[in-house]
Amino acid sequence: MAKLVECIPNFSEGRNKEVIEKIMDAVRNTEEVKLLDYSSDKSHNRTVVTFIGSPKGVENAMINMAEKVYENIDMTKHSGEHPRMGALDVVPFVPITGVDMEECIEIANKVGKTIGEKYSIPVYLYEKAASTPERENLAKVRKGQYEGFFEKIKDPNWKPDYGPDKVNEKGGCVAVGARVPLVAFNVNLDTENVEIADKIAKVIRNIGGGLRYVKALGVKLEERNIAQVSINLVNYEKTALYRVFEMVKIEAKRYGVNIIGSEIVGLLPMEALIKTAEYYLQIEDFCTKQVLETRIWE
Amino acid sequence: MAKLVECIPNFSEGRNKEVIEKIMDAVRNTEEVKLLDYSSDKSHNRTVVTFIGSPKGVENAMINMAEKVYENIDMTKHSGEHPRMGALDVVPFVPITGVDMEECIEIANKVGKTIGEKYSIPVYLYEKAASTPERENLAKVRKGQYEGFFEKIKDPNWKPDYGPDKVNEKGGCVAVGARVPLVAFNVNLDTENVEIADKIAKVIRNIGGGLRYVKALGVKLEERNIAQVSINLVNYEKTALYRVFEMVKIEAKRYGVNIIGSEIVGLLPMEALIKTAEYYLQIEDFCTKQVLETRIWE
Numbered sequence: 384m385a386k387l388v389e390c391i392p393n394f395s396e397g398r399n400k401e402v403i404e405k406i407m408d409a410v411r412n413t414e415e416v417k418l419l420d421y422s423s424d425k426s427h428n429r430t431v432v433t434f435i436g437s438p439k440g441v442e443n444a445m446i447n448m449a450e451k452v453y454e455n456i457d458m459t460k461h462s463g464e465h466p467r468m469g470a471l472d473v474v475p476f477v478p479i480t481g482v483d484m485e486e487c488i489e490i491a492n493k494v495g496k497t498i499g500e501k502y503s504i505p506v507y508l509y510e511k512a513a514s515t516p517e518r519e520n521l522a523k524v525r526k527g528q529y530e531g532f533f534e535k536i537k538d539p540n541w542k543p544d545y546g547p548d549k550v551n552e553k554g555g556c557v558a559v560g561a562r563v564p565l566v567a568f569n570v571n572l573d574t575e576n577v578e579i580a581d582k583i584a585k586v587i588r589n590i591g592g593g594l595r596y597v598k599a600l601g602v603k604l605e606e607r608n609i610a611q612v613s614i615n616l617v618n619y620e621k622t623a624l625y626r627v628f629e630m631v632k633i634e635a636k637r638y639g640v641n642i643i644g645s646e647i648v649g650l651l652p653m654e655a656l657i658k659t660a661e662y663y664l665q666i667e668d669f670c671t672k673q674v675l676e677t678r679i680w681e
Numbered sequence: 682m683a684k685l686v687e688c689i690p691n692f693s694e695g696r697n698k699e700v701i702e703k704i705m706d707a708v709r710n711t712e713e714v715k716l717l718d719y720s721s722d723k724s725h726n727r728t729v730v731t732f733i734g735s736p737k738g739v740e741n742a743m744i745n746m747a748e749k750v751y752e753n754i755d756m757t758k759h760s761g762e763h764p765r766m767g768a769l770d771v772v773p774f775v776p777i778t779g780v781d782m783e784e785c786i787e788i789a790n791k792v793g794k795t796i797g798e799k800y801s802i803p804v805y806l807y808e809k810a811a812s813t814p815e816r817e818n819l820a821k822v823r824k825g826q827y828e829g830f831f832e833k834i835k836d837p838n839w840k841p842d843y844g845p846d847k848v849n850e851k852g853g854c855v856a857v858g859a860r861v862p863l864v865a866f867n868v869n870l871d872t873e874n875v876e877i878a879d880k881i882a883k884v885i886r887n888i889g890g891g892l893r894y895v896k897a898l899g900v901k902l903e904e905r906n907i908a909q910v911s912i913n914l915v916n917y918e919k920t921a922l923y924r925v926f927e928m929v930k931i932e933a934k935r936y937g938v939n940i941i942g943s944e945i946v947g948l949l950p951m952e953a954l955i956k957t958a959e960y961y962l963q964i965e966d967f968c969t970k971q972v973l974e975t976r977i978w979e
Binding site for chain 1: 685687715717733777778862869922923926940941942943944945947948949950951954955957958959961962963964965966967971972973974975976
């Protein structure tokens with residue numbers, strides 16, 4: 384099976400088209416990678432990029448992209464609503480097919496080391512690549528943001544994994560990590576009462592005693608006048624998609640509320656949907672290699 | 682998206698390993714195709730082969746394979762339990778990705794023409810490639826078998842689509858066609874009463890007033906002492922897998938019988954499982970391109 388890694392870097396420029404395109408060209412011009420998507424948000428002043436490729440391809444694309452980011456973005460002049468710690472803010476590597484987490488952790492280390500040394504940027508490894516449990520959570524790593532890191536970096540607990548022990552004024556710091564694919568899954572209810580969606584969200588999510596890999600909140604879809612349980616599934620292998628869906632259904636029932644639909648936002652791995660079909664059809668001993676299309680990657 | 686066609690030729694030799702391997706080598710040595718599976722049955726004296734590849738690849742592989750079949754199999758000496766009309770018996774081309782039925786019908790015509798002219802074999806196009814409605818059904822085309830074709834071919838209604846109007850004594854005739862992928866799907870019941878499985882099979886299948894693209898029968902799984910509804914789904918795009926499953930469940934209910942599991946036999950296209958997940962999760966507006974893996978075929 385061909386090896387396939389996904390990378391979803393976020394950088395701190397969402398307004399200047401010319402700069403954004405220069406940075407994207409670095410990905411487009413790298414071999415063995417395919418740019419899938421990039422979207423810029425003006426109020427966040429930030430761009431989220433998705434590309435996939437061979438392990439070597441994504442490593443090279445990320446280093447080429449970093450060069451253009453540090454050439455073109457100046458954090459001393461950056462403002463935007465989204466939390467950020469540097470010009471290149473966060474770089475997760477995600478195993479898709481024929482690659483395990485170990486390999487993505489290796490890529491994170493290689494890319495982190497290169498960025499640290501070549502561009503003099505303090506690098507923090509996070510999630511599965513974290514060097515301490517404290518650094519697993521991205522929100523904790525990024526806490527204080529660019530402005531706060533000039534102090535935070537002096538704390539021995541926050542010594543960078545790679546690069547200098549001093550914030551790069553123009554480039555800031557960066558979080559580089561490895562994680563499982565994230566599935567964004569929203570469930571729509573036949574009520575306009577957002578409080579019900581919120582109550583459901585609170586009990587299905589990990590923090591409320593629910594499913595280990597679920598983050599959720601209730602939101603109102605104004606244009607359709609319905610409430611929605613908005614879910615981030617951070618590990619679809621351990622917390623299956625169908626289990627989340629069935630749990631929403633069970634909780635909705637106590638309010639006399641039904642599910643009227645759901646949506647998958649963006650991309651998801653085939654396996655997440657196959658496991659769902661296997662569950663509902665009660666398929667015994669299914670093997671992903673029975674899916675015809677998987678044979679062409681062998 | 683890369684173009685991908687599946688071909689599942691059946692030839693009339695299931696005992697002589699040496700001959701079988703010679704024939705398989707013709708597929709193995711063709712570029713742009715991948716041999717996925719082949720299995721020989723001694724009592725049928727027949728081998729079923731599965732390979733996939735580019736349109737040009739499967740066309741070439743099939744012509745190369747035919748050459749070895751006609752060199753090595755002599756129908757005047759063939760006996761076996763399975764109905765057959767020639768050394769190369771049946772050759773269906775199936776669109777998998779990036780290819781439509783029209784293109785598979787074209788391949789069937791090219792391969793049929795070549796086999797007819799190069800090896801002097803009467804060729805009948807069947808299913809979607811059929812030249813008359815009477816030839817759509819393979820069983821009707823093959824009726825009379827090898828032995829009966831010496832008479833059948835004289836009927837103007839059974840003039841071959843390609844090749845001579847006379848049976849090739851050594852090679853017989855061949856059916857070449859195009860069809861949608863077939864899904865073999867079995868549903869296990871918590872009863873040992875095969876009559877119940879048979880009653881369910883009879884009402885869910887097309888011939889009994891059931892679903893248009895379902896063939897089904899009840900069988901007993903002796904080793905597990907349970908009854909099973911054994912299903913061939915001949916068009917999963919029009920008759921969705923989940924609909925078949927739910928219909929078995931509904932019919933089983935009247936006998937107080939439950940489904941204890943199911944199985945997918947062999948290969949199936951990803952789309953069949955994705956549509957199943959979409960149904961049960963009630964996903965609105967899903968697009969197959971949201972499946973990460975599909976991006977590498979683009």
